[in-house]
Amino acid sequence: MEDRKYSAKNIKVLKGLEAVRKRPGMYIGSTGKSGLHHLVYEIVDNSIDESLAGTCDYIKIILNEDNSVTVEDNGRGIPVDIHPEENRSALEIVMTTLHAGGKFSKDSYKISGGLHGVGASVVNALSEYLEATIHWSDGKIYRQRYERGVPVTRVEVIGQTNRTGTIITFKPDPEIFTTTEFDPDILMARFKELAFLNPKVTIEFVDKKNKERHVFHYEGGIIEFVKHLNSKKTSIHKDIIYVSGEYEETIVELAMQYTNSYDENIRSYVNNINTVEGGTHLTAFKNILTRIMNDFAKKLNLLKKDESNLQGSDVREGLTAILSVKVKEPQFEGQTKAKLGNEEVFGAVLKVLGEGLNDYFEKNEKTVRIILDKAIKAARAREAAKKAREMVRRKNALENSTLPGKLADCSSTDFDKTELFIVEGDSAGGSAKQGRDRNFQAILPLRGKILNVEKASYDRLLKNDQINDIIVALGTGIGDDFDITKLRYGKIIIMTDADVDGAHIRTLLLTLFFRYMTELITNGRIFIALPPLYRVSSGKEEIYVYSDEELKAVVEKFKSEGKKLMIQRYKGLGEMNPEQLWETTMNPEKRKLIEVTIEDAQEANRTFEILMGSEVEDRRNFIFRHALKVANLDI
Numbered sequence: 001m002e003d004r005k006y007s008a009k010n011i012k013v014l015k016g017l018e019a020v021r022k023r024p025g026m027y028i029g030s031t032g033k034s035g036l037h038h039l040v041y042e043i044v045d046n047s048i049d050e051s052l053a054g055t056c057d058y059i060k061i062i063l064n065e066d067n068s069v070t071v072e073d074n075g076r077g078i079p080v081d082i083h084p085e086e087n088r089s090a091l092e093i094v095m096t097t098l099h100a101g102g103k104f105s106k107d108s109y110k111i112s113g114g115l116h117g118v119g120a121s122v123v124n125a126l127s128e129y130l131e132a133t134i135h136w137s138d139g140k141i142y143r144q145r146y147e148r149g150v151p152v153t154r155v156e157v158i159g160q161t162n163r164t165g166t167i168i169t170f171k172p173d174p175e176i177f178t179t180t181e182f183d184p185d186i187l188m189a190r191f192k193e194l195a196f197l198n199p200k201v202t203i204e205f206v207d208k209k210n211k212e213r214h215v216f217h218y219e220g221g222i223i224e225f226v227k228h229l230n231s232k233k234t235s236i237h238k239d240i241i242y243v244s245g246e247y248e249e250t251i252v253e254l255a256m257q258y259t260n261s262y263d264e265n266i267r268s269y270v271n272n273i274n275t276v277e278g279g280t281h282l283t284a285f286k287n288i289l290t291r292i293m294n295d296f297a298k299k300l301n302l303l304k305k306d307e308s309n310l311q312g313s314d315v316r317e318g319l320t321a322i323l324s325v326k327v328k329e330p331q332f333e334g335q336t337k338a339k340l341g342n343e344e345v346f347g348a349v350l351k352v353l354g355e356g357l358n359d360y361f362e363k364n365e366k367t368v369r370i371i372l373d374k375a376i377k378a379a380r381a382r383e384a385a386k387k388a389r390e391m392v393r394r395k396n397a398l399e400n401s402t403l404p405g406k407l408a409d410c411s412s413t414d415f416d417k418t419e420l421f422i423v424e425g426d427s428a429g430g431s432a433k434q435g436r437d438r439n440f441q442a443i444l445p446l447r448g449k450i451l452n453v454e455k456a457s458y459d460r461l462l463k464n465d466q467i468n469d470i471i472v473a474l475g476t477g478i479g480d481d482f483d484i485t486k487l488r489y490g491k492i493i494i495m496t497d498a499d500v501d502g503a504h505i506r507t508l509l510l511t512l513f514f515r516y517m518t519e520l521i522t523n524g525r526i527f528i529a530l531p532p533l534y535r536v537s538s539g540k541e542e543i544y545v546y547s548d549e550e551l552k553a554v555v556e557k558f559k560s561e562g563k564k565l566m567i568q569r570y571k572g573l574g575e576m577n578p579e580q581l582w583e584t585t586m587n588p589e590k591r592k593l594i595e596v597t598i599e600d601a602q603e604a605n606r607t608f609e610i611l612m613g614s615e616v617e618d619r620r621n622f623i624f625r626h627a628l629k630v631a632n633l634d635i
Helices: 018-022 033-052 090-096 119-125 183-196 222-229 280-299 343-363 364-396 426-435 458-463 465-474 500-516 519-522 548-560 578-586 602-610 616-629
Strands: 060-063 069-073 127-135 139-149 156-160 165-172 202-207 212-216 241-247 252-258 265-270 319-326 419-424 441-446 491-495 525-531 533-538 543-546 566-569 592-594
Touching: 018 119, 033 060, 033 069, 033 119, 033 165, 033 183, 060 183, 090 119, 090 127, 090 139, 090 491, 119 127, 119 165, 183 202, 183 212, 222 252, 222 319, 241 343, 252 343, 252 364, 265 280, 280 319, 280 343, 280 364, 319 343, 343 364, 343 566, 364 458, 419 426, 419 465, 419 500, 426 441, 426 578, 441 465, 465 500, 465 578, 491 500, 500 519, 500 525, 543 548
Parallel strands: 060 202, 265 319, 419 441, 419 491, 491 525
Antiparallel strands: 060 069, 069 165, 127 139, 127 165, 139 156, 202 212, 241 252, 252 319, 525 592, 533 543, 533 566
C-alpha cells in the first residue's frame, strides 16, 4: 500500500532567492510584459529614493541591444563594506537577500517607494545575469556579478573614482519570462512621469536598439505635468490650481486644471508610485473637492432651490489633476503597489487640500464661477439623461419589456451558465440568434460602431442608443451607479469580424467596459470570441482554421495526403450560416474564447488614453512603432 504519511520530510524549505524564482508573480505581479518592465521600475525606484533622500540628481537608463538594461545614478552608492552581523559585503546582502536594505532604516531613507526592501534582490533572482558596479566614498570602484541570483564573483575593486553612485546592468531570464523584449514606449512614459514628479532630477533614457536618446527634466514639477496632459486640450481657466502642504509627516501636493473636454484625468501617486487603483489619498481628494464645490455653489447662489447637490462625477468632468503624496511608511496592497491603504493619509489629504482649495476659491471667484458653471451643466445633463431613461422604463411595468428590443434573451435563470453575445452587425446577429442554444445564450446585435466613450461626455454616453442597450441588457448600471450583483449573465462575449473594423468595434466596447464597468473585467466576466479565418475542405472533410500559421500547416498536411482542397476565407461573421457559426464560435465544447484581464492597470489605462483619447501624436507614434513590429519592417 502507498505510504501516504505526511511528515517533516514533505516540507520543502526554499532558501535564498529560490522562492522568488519559484513564485515570481508574488513579487512582480506576472511573468509577462508587465512583470518584465517592473524589473526596470524596481531598480530605477531605488535611484529615485536616493533623490528623495537628497543625494542624487541624475539617473541614466540604457536599453542595450541584447535586451539587457543598465541603470546608473549619482547617489551614495550601495554600501560595500562588511556587515557586522553577516560577515560579508553589504552589497552582496542587498542583492541576494529578501527584505534587506536601507529602506528599513529611517536614518537612511525617510521616504521611499521601494519600501519592501526586496526590489534589487528580486531583479537579481529573475535575471540571467546582473552586474553591480559601485562608485564608493572611499575613492574605489567595486563590482560583483551574479547569475540567476547567485554570486559568481567576489566583490572586487576594479578601479579608482572621484564620485559616488550605483550602476546596475541586468538581463531578464528567458526561463522566467514569457517575453524578454522591452517596450521603449512603456519605459519612456514611466521615466517622463518620474521627471515630472521629481523636479530636481534629470533622467536620461538611451534606447540603443532604436538609436534614440531622451532627456527629461521639469523644474515646474506637477504643474508642468498638468500643462503637458492638457497641451492638446482647451482649458476653461488660465492658471493651474496648485496646493501643497504637510500634516502629521505626510506631504501633500496637488495641481489641477479644468478643460472643455468631458473626460476626467486624475493621476495619484504615493512616493512616486502611480497608485492606479487609488486608495485613501485619492478618496480624500474626491471627497473634499465635491464638498468645497457644493459649499461655493451655495455660497454664490449658483444652484437653484430645487436642485440637489453636485455629485462627484459632476465636479470632476473635464478635470485634469495630479495628486502626489509623500508618506513615511505607506501601506500598499501588494508589492506592485496599486492601491494605498493608510487611513491617516486620508485625514492628512483632507486637512491640506481642504484649507488650500478653500483659500484658492475664496481669492479667485471668477475662476470658481467658470468651474462651477461647467459642473452644474454636467449635473443638469446627468439628471436629464436619468429622467429620460426612467421615462422609457415606466412605459411598461413588466421588467422584461424594458429590455432592448433587439435583445434575444435566453430562458435559463442559472447565472453561471448564461451568456450574452454582443455581436457586430444585424446579419451576424441574425445568424447568431438562429444558431445559438436558446436555453443559456442571449444575443444583442450592434449596428455599426458604438460611441468612443474616451472622448464623449457622460450625458452623451447615456443618450447613445447602442450603449444604453448594452447597459440595460447587462442590468448593472454604469459608473458610480454600477452594481455587479445585478449582472444578468455569467459571461459577456464580444463577437466581431476578424478584420480592422471588427477590431475597432471590439476596442470601443472594451473602452466602455474598462472606463465605466471595470469590475466586469476584474471579475473575469468579459470574453472575446475567436471566429475562424478560413474553412478548409476536401470532400466531406472540413477543418476550421483560426490563423495564417495554422492554415499553412493544414494545407501542407492535406497536400501530403494527396487531397484536393477548397479554401474559404471568411471576411465576416455574416458569411457563416447559423450552423457554422454555432459550430465554430458559439459551441462551448469547440469554440475558442479569450478572457479579458487587466494584467497591469497602469499600462491598460495608458494604452486606452493613447488609442482612444485626444493625443493624436502619441497615438501615431504608438501605432507606427507597433505596426513596424507586426510588419517586421526595417527602417
